[in-house]
Amino acid sequence: MANLPQTSAPIYEALERFRRNRVVPFDVPGHKHGRGNPELVELLGDRCVSIDVNSMKPLDNLCHPVSVIKEAEELAAEAFGAEHAFLMVGGTTSSVQSMILSCCKKDDKIILPRNVHRSVINAIVLCGAKPVYVNPEVDQKLGISLGMKLEAVERAIRENPDAVAVFVNNPTYYGICSNLKEIVKKAHEKEMKVLVDEAHGTHFYFGKALPVSAMEAGADMTSVSMHKSGGSLTQSSFLLTGKGMNAGYVRQIINLTQTTSGSYLLLSSLDISRRNLALRGEEAFERVINLAEYARTEINQIDNYYAFGRELVNGDSIYDFDPTKLSIHTLDIGLAGIEVYDILRDEYDIQIEFGDLGNVLAYLSIGDRKQEVERLVSALADLKRRYQKDKTGMLSQEYISPKVVMTPQESFYAEKESLPIRETKGRICNEFVMCYPPGIPILAPGEEVTDAIIDYILYAKEKGCSLTGPEDEHIERLNVLKR
Template sequence: MNLLLQQKAPIHEALLRHKSNRVVPFDVPGHKGGRGNKELTDFLGENCLKVDVNSMKPLDNLCHPTSVIREAEQIAADAFGAKAAFFIVNGTTASVQGMIMSVCKAGDKIIMPRNVHRSAINALVVCGAIPVYVNPGVNKDLGIPLGMSLSDVKKAILDNPDAKAILVNNPTYYGICSDLRGIVDFAHEHGVKVLVDEAHGTHFYFGEDMPVSAMAAGADMAAVSMHKTGGSLTQSSFLLCGNGINPHHVRQVINLTQTTSGSYLLLVSLDIARKNLSLHGTELIRKTVEIAEYARGEINKLGGYYAFGKELIDKEAVYDFDPTKLSVHTRNIGLAGIEVYDLLRDEYDIQIEFGDISNFLAIISAGDRALEIERLIASLSEIKRLYGKDDKSDMFDHEYINPDVVFAPQQAFYSPKKSLSIRKSIGNICGEFVMCYPPGIPILAPGERITEEIVNYILYAKEKGCLLTGTEDMAVNNINVVEVD
C-alpha cells in the first residue's frame, strides 16, 4: 500500500471544490442544494444537501469514470491490494451479483455454500447459472452453519470439472472463515474462479492478525461491504478484482444493474472511509478487537450465555475466526437469540445486529464506548435473571437444514406457481424465497423441496418473532410452489 497515495481522497476534494465554486444548478436533483425542501435540509443539514449533486464534468460519471472517480478507484485498488476496484452504490448485493454475473452465464455451474446471502441466489435467478451446493459444517451445539472444509471443496470441484466459479463467505455472519488460501490454490489448479463474499470482512485488509483477506489469498473477485465494518454510509460497497479478471468487462456487467444516478454522498463516504482505514485502520481495528474480547469475556462470566471465539478453530470447517465478531449463544438460558434481540431493543433500548433461533450478533467497532459495552453486559445479566427459563425442551437444536435442490433457481422462480398454506406445502417445490432478515440467508430458495423439517423451522421462527421475508404473501402464511405437470 502506498501511504502517500492513500492520503488523497479525490471525490471528497472535488466536492469541496464544487461547493466553493458556488455553481448555479439548473440540473437535477430538484431540491437545488436543499433550498427546495427546507424540512429535509433542516433534518440532514445544508452541507449534506449541497453535495447531493448530479454527475457533471468536474465530478466525473460513475458509469464511465475518466477523472476523479477513476482516480479514487485506483487509490482504492492500491489500498486493498487489488488489480481494480469499483465504487458500488447499490449495496454489497450489487457487488455479489456483479461478481457472479461477470464470470457465469445461463447454464454455467457455480459451487457455493448453501448459507449464502440471498443476493447470491438472486444472481442465479437473474443470470441462469446453476448452483452446486457444498454443505457447510454444522455446529449443532451452537446451532450455526460453519465454513466449507477444503476436502469438501476439492470433492465438489473434482465432481464438477465444468464449474466456472466457486463462491466463498469470508467470514460468515458469525465470524467463521474457511481455508481461503487452500481453496484458491486448488480452484485455480482446476481453472475455477474464486469469488469471495466479504460483506463482513472489510477489516481483514487493514487489521493485524486478522484472517486472510480475499485479495491477499489470491482470489479473483471480492465484494467488500464498507458500510458494515469500514465506516462508510449504508448501501456503499467496493467490488474488487484480482489479476485473472478483465475489469472492463466487469464494469459493463455492473452497469447492467447499477443506477446511472450514483449518489455522491455514498461515493464520498467510500472515498473518505477508505482513506481513514488506510491511514488509521490498524489502530481502529486493534481497538475493535480489544472491545470485542473484553465483552466476550464478561458475557461468558454471566453463565448461561456463550460468546464464542477462536476456541472453535479446528482448521477444517472452522479454519479461522474473526475476533471482532461478538456472536452469543443463548439457548442455555432458555431463550432464542431473537427473543434476546427483542428484549434488548424493547426493554433496554439496545439495538444489536440480529437474533436467530439460537444466537445473536452484536456488531463491534472502534466507535463503541466503554459505557455502552457495560450497558449491554448488564442488560444481558438482567435478561437472564428476569426472563431466563430452565425448561429448554421446546428449543430448536440447529440453524442449518440441508437443501434438496430439484430445479435451478431461475427455472423455479419463473415457472407457473400456485399458493399453498405453509403446512400444505410440504413435499412441493418452492418457487420463491423464505428467509429471516437479517441475516438474509434463505431458509428456502426457489427450486428446493419443502420438507416437514423446514416447515417446522419456519413456524418456529415465526413464533419466536423472527422477521420472515421473501414470500409474495407479506404475512408469510402461504408459500408459492412450482406447478409440476
C-alpha cells in the same frame, strides 16, 4: 496504481471545490441544493443536501470514470491490495451479483455453500447458472453453519470439472472462516475463478491478528461491505478484482444493473472511509479486537451465556475466526436469540445486529466504545435474571440442508400456485423464505419443502424473527410450482 497518496480523498475534495464555487443548478436533483425541500434540509443539514448532486464533468461519472472517481478507485485498489476497485452504490448485494454475472452465463456451474446471502441466489436466477451446493458443516450445540470443509470443496471440483467458479463466504456472519488460500489454490488448478463474499471482512485488510483477506489469498473477485465494519454510509461497498480479471468487462456488467445516478453522498463516504482506514485502520481495529475480547470474557462469566471465539477453530470447517465478532449463544437461558434481540431493544434501548433461533450478534466496529460494551454486558446479566426459563423443546438449528430439485431460474419463472404453508410439504418452492438479517434463505427457488423446513418457518415466526421473501406479506402461504 494510484499516483495520489492515501491522504487524498479526490471525490470529497472535488465536492468541496464544487460547494465553494456556488454553482447555479439548472440540472437534477430537483431540490436545488435543498431550497425546494426545507424539511429535507432540516433532517440532513445544509452541508449534506448541498452536495447531493448529479454527475458532471468536474465530478466525473460512475458509469465511465476518467477523473476523480477513477482516482478514488485507484486509491482503494492500492489500500486493499487489489488490481482494481469499483465503487458500488447498490450495496454489497450489487457487488455480489456483479461478481457472479461477470463469471457465469446460462447453464454454467458454480460451486458454492448453500448458506449464502440471498443476493447470490438472486444472481443465479438472473443469469441461469446451475448451483452445485457444498453443504456447510453445522455446529450442533450452537446451531450455526460453519465454513466449507476443504475436502468437500475438492470433491465438488473433482465431480464438476466443468464448473466455472467457486464462491466462498468469508467470514460468515458469525465470524467463521474457511481455508481460503487452499480453496483458491485448488480452484485455480482447474482454472476456476474464486469469488468471495467478504461483506463482513472489510477489516481483514487493515489489522494484525486477523484472518487472511480474499485479495491476499489470491481470490479473483471479492465484495467488501465498507458500510459494515468500514464506517462508510449504508449502501456503499467496494468490488475488488485480482490479477487476470478484465476490469473493462466487469464495469460493463456492473452497468447492466447499477444506477446511472450514483449518489455522491455514498461515493464520497467510500472515499473518506477508505482514507480513514488506510491511515488509521490498523490501530482502530486493534481496539475493536480488544473490545470484543473484553466483552467475551465478561459475558462468559455470566452463567448460561456463551460468547464464542477462537477456541472453536478446528483447522478445517472453522479454519479461522474473526475476533471482532461478538456472537452470543442464548439457548441455555431458555430464550431464542431473536427473543433476546427484542428484549434488548424494547427493555434496554440496545439495538444489536440480529438474533436467530439460538444466538445473537452484537456488531462491534470502529465507532464502539468500552462504555457501550459494559452497558450491553450489564443488560445481558439483568435480562437473564428477569427472563430466564427452561429451554426444553426449543429449536436450535440455524441451517437445514436443502433438497434441490430444479435450478433457481427454472423454478422462479415456472407456473406457480399459492398454498397455505402446512400444505406445501413435498412441493417445489418458487420463491425465497428467510430471516433478515442475516438474509440466508431457509428456502430458495427450486428446493423441496420438507416437514423440517415448515416447522422451522412456523417456529421462527412464532419467536418473532423478521421473515422476508414470500409474496404473501403475512408469511402464511407459499408459492410452489403447479403440478
